Amino acid sequence: MKALLYTEPYHMEYMDVPDPEVGPDDVLVRVKACAICGSDVHGFTGKTGRRLPPLVMGHEAAGVVAATGRNATAFRPGDRVSFDSTVYCNRCPACRQGQINRCQSRQVLGVSIPEFKRHGAMAEYVAVPWWIAFKIADGLAFTHAALLEPTSIAVHAANRSAVREGDTVLILGAGTIGLLAIQAARLKGAAQIIACDINDFRLRIAKALGADVTVNTTEANSLAHILGHTEGRGADVSFEAVGLAETFRLAASALKLGGQVVAIGNVRRDVEINLQELVSRELSFTGSCASSGELRFCAGLIASGRIQVEPLISEVLPLKDGPRAFERLLKAKEDLIKIVLEP
Numbered sequence: 204m205k206a207l208l209y210t211e212p213y214h215m216e217y218m219d220v221p222d223p224e225v226g227p228d229d230v231l232v233r234v235k236a237c238a239i240c241g242s243d244v245h246g247f248t249g250k251t252g253r254r255l256p257p258l259v260m261g262h263e264a265a266g267v268v269a270a271t272g273r274n275a276t277a278f279r280p281g282d283r284v285s286f287d288s289t290v291y292c293n294r295c296p297a298c299r300q301g302q303i304n305r306c307q308s309r310q311v312l313g314v315s316i317p318e319f320k321r322h323g324a325m326a327e328y329v330a331v332p333w334w335i336a337f338k339i340a341d342g343l344a345f346t347h348a349a350l351l352e353p354t355s356i357a358v359h360a361a362n363r364s365a366v367r368e369g370d371t372v373l374i375l376g377a378g379t380i381g382l383l384a385i386q387a388a389r390l391k392g393a394a395q396i397i398a399c400d401i402n403d404f405r406l407r408i409a410k411a412l413g414a415d416v417t418v419n420t421t422e423a424n425s426l427a428h429i430l431g432h433t434e435g436r437g438a439d440v441s442f443e444a445v446g447l448a449e450t451f452r453l454a455a456s457a458l459k460l461g462g463q464v465v466a467i468g469n470v471r472r473d474v475e476i477n478l479q480e481l482v483s484r485e486l487s488f489t490g491s492c493a494s495s496g497e498l499r500f501c502a503g504l505i506a507s508g509r510i511q512v513e514p515l516i517s518e519v520l521p522l523k524d525g526p527r528a529f530e531r532l533l534k535a536k537e538d539l540i541k542i543v544l545e546p
Contacts, residue, residue: 205546206326207525209258212249213533215526220259223322223330227272230336232284235345236519237264237324238543240353241378242469243313244532255315261325261544262288262312265339265348275333285348285502287335287355288312289493290321304359304493311493325525327546337499343506346519346543350379350512354501355494356467357383358510361391363491364465366440368392371433374414375454376444377405379515379541380467382412384442386510389413397432399425399453404538408514420453429457437462448474455486463487515540522546 206220225231240263246254254260265285268278278284291298291306298306312331313323323329339348357380366372372393374381377400385396398414400406406417416432418425430437437459443451446468454464455476466488480486504510517539520528528542 204327205522206259207261207522207544209247209254209256209260211256213247215247215529217523217525220326223328225270225272225330227274228332228334229272229330230268230275230278230284230333231270231328231330232264232266232286232324232336233269234264234266234324234327234329234546236266236349236543236545237261237522238349238353238541239525239528239532244529247529247533253314253316255317255320258313258315258320259322259324259326260313261323261329262314263349263352264324264329265345265351266324266329269328272333278333278336278338283339283341283343283345284336285339285351285498286312286331286337287494287498288352290332290335293332293334302495304495325522325544325546337502339502340506343502346516346545347505347512348502349543350515350541351498351501351505352494353379354383354505354510354512355497356380356491357387358497358501358504359494360384360442360465360467360491361387362497363489364388364391364440364442365463365487366391366393369394370439371395371397373429373438373441373454373457374398374409374444375441375450376400376468377402377409378444381442381444382409382515382540383510383512384444384467385409385413388440388442390504390509395432397429397438399429405540408540412511412514420450426453426456433459439463440465442467444468451476455480455488458484458486461485461487463489465489465491467491516543517541519543519545
């Protein structure tokens with residue numbers, strides 16, 4: 204089959220690779236759309252340690268069932284499907300409790316670390332365990348279904364949060380996850396949403412998708428600007444969707460007393476925080492990792508238009524154009540949010 208193979212840092216090749224093996228628990232999916240995640244772009248540099256070549260990346264995808272293993276009895280060839288990015292074991296205590304993102308044997312599609320290598324969906328075909336796959340409606344476009352996975356991350360973060368009706372919510376980062384978190388927070392009842400980014404193009408999209416206030420954090424006194432829209436009180440909950448020290452600190456500093464930071468971003472492993480601020484202001488820090496079964500619910504949100512993904516799709520390109528797409532996203536000189544590849 205044809206695939207986009209990551210062969211070394213900063214290098215992708217569109218080439219022939221062996222077809223996936225289909226085990227008894229597997230569903231073989233003919234990929235119709237696969238989106239490029241920001242983590243894929245960071246992994247493309249070779250600096251994250253989570254994309255060890257050779258590897259087929261890609262974990263945001265949808266397609267059609269081509270074949271099934273003998274235990275995948277819920278599926279038939281021709282079924283339209285999407286699937287989780289988390290390959291969970293379905294057996295450990297966390298999985299049995301429905302906390303699949305905390306699986307003790309968790310793997311991620313399109314990720315390679317010393318402990319495991321799991322080829323992803325930037326290819327004509329991908330094999331996944333039947334229990335991470337689910338059927339999607341005929342009316343849901345494959346390009347939209349490819350954004351189910353990032354949508355589920357935002358919805359999971361909102362579910363992990365303490366957002367209540369009437370709250371003011373701060374979103375740090377207006378990339379894919381931040382833009383989806385704006386919509387997820389609104390569904391949770393947020394009355395005012397303040398979105399922050401360093402890119403005016405992304406902030407315009409944030410405004411179109413429901414942000415009441417946008418703040419470019421490259422401007423002076425951005426914290427004062429944020430606080431000014433809360434009458435100096437601070438936000439009830441902030442979602443940190445970047446993963447850098449400076450945005451994490453801003454997410455905490457802009458909170459009210461007793462406020463909550465929900466950390467979604469994961470660029471830097473080590474971030475210095477002000478422990479006195481945490482203690483004296485009684486702040487809560489909550490981590491949010493991947494999703495935990497929200498994908499099926501998100502399919503309904505997207506199909507109904509309650510969460511919009513079309514404004515996030517900057518371009519749809521053939522898979523063979525993937526190498527250039529990665530280079531463009533890495534250079535970040537264009538107004539791009541999400542590029543979706545079609546094998």
